[in-house]
Amino acid sequence: MNTYLTFKALHLIAVISWMAGLLYLPRIFVYHSENSKNEDQNNTFKIMEKRLFFYIMNPAMILSWIFGLLLLHSIGLSTLGEFWLIIKFVLVISLTFYHFYLFSCLRRFNENNNNHSPRFFRIINEVPTVLLIAIIFIVVFKPI
Numbered sequence: 001m002n003t004y005l006t007f008k009a010l011h012l013i014a015v016i017s018w019m020a021g022l023l024y025l026p027r028i029f030v031y032h033s034e035n036s037k038n039e040d041q042n043n044t045f046k047i048m049e050k051r052l053f054f055y056i057m058n059p060a061m062i063l064s065w066i067f068g069l070l071l072l073h074s075i076g077l078s079t080l081g082e083f084w085l086i087i088k089f090v091l092v093i094s095l096t097f098y099h100f101y102l103f104s105c106l107r108r109f110n111e112n113n114n115n116h117s118p119r120f121f122r123i124i125n126e127v128p129t130v131l132l133i134a135i136i137f138i139v140v141f142k143p144i
Contacts, residue, residue, distance in 0.1 A: 003074060004071065007067050007070045007071045007074055008067075010063070010067045011067035011071055014061075014063035015060075018060035018064050018095075019128060023129070025052055025053060026102065028045060029049070030122055031045065032049070032114070033109075033114055033117065034118050036112075036114065049106050049109060049110075053102070057102075061096065072085075083143065084138050087138050088139060092135065094131055098128060098131070105121075
């Protein structure tokens with residue numbers, strides 16, 4: 001079996017799972033911030049957010065990085081000097097920072113200390129989409 005293709009398939013599965021969480025968690029934050037006065041709903045949203053972040057998003061992010069680095073190793077570390085790969089790394093690091101920013105939002109919700117509006121979460125929900133589109137085009141077309 002070709003290890004490069006195996007790593008590539010596993011990387012794609014992990015990235016899809018990670019992106020699903022990055023897109024869904026801010027949507028839950030929208031509903032949570034709209035219903036924060038209702039204690040039962042507030043507790044339900046806290047459980048949903050925690051499970052999504054710790055059981056899906058974190059493992060998916062870690063696996064995305066592991067299989068991405070294994071892919072890099074498979075094609076050779078010399079490719080690190082290629083412009084498209086540098087841009088991809090910058091964008092993936094940005095996604096990782098966004099991931100941890102969502103964690104800080106989750107903590108604030110957990111402490112009943114959210115200070116953002118539902119509109120704010122609707123807007124930041126677009127961040128991973130824009131980054132994903134850029135990453136896909138960069139990887140597919142590999143510009144100089």
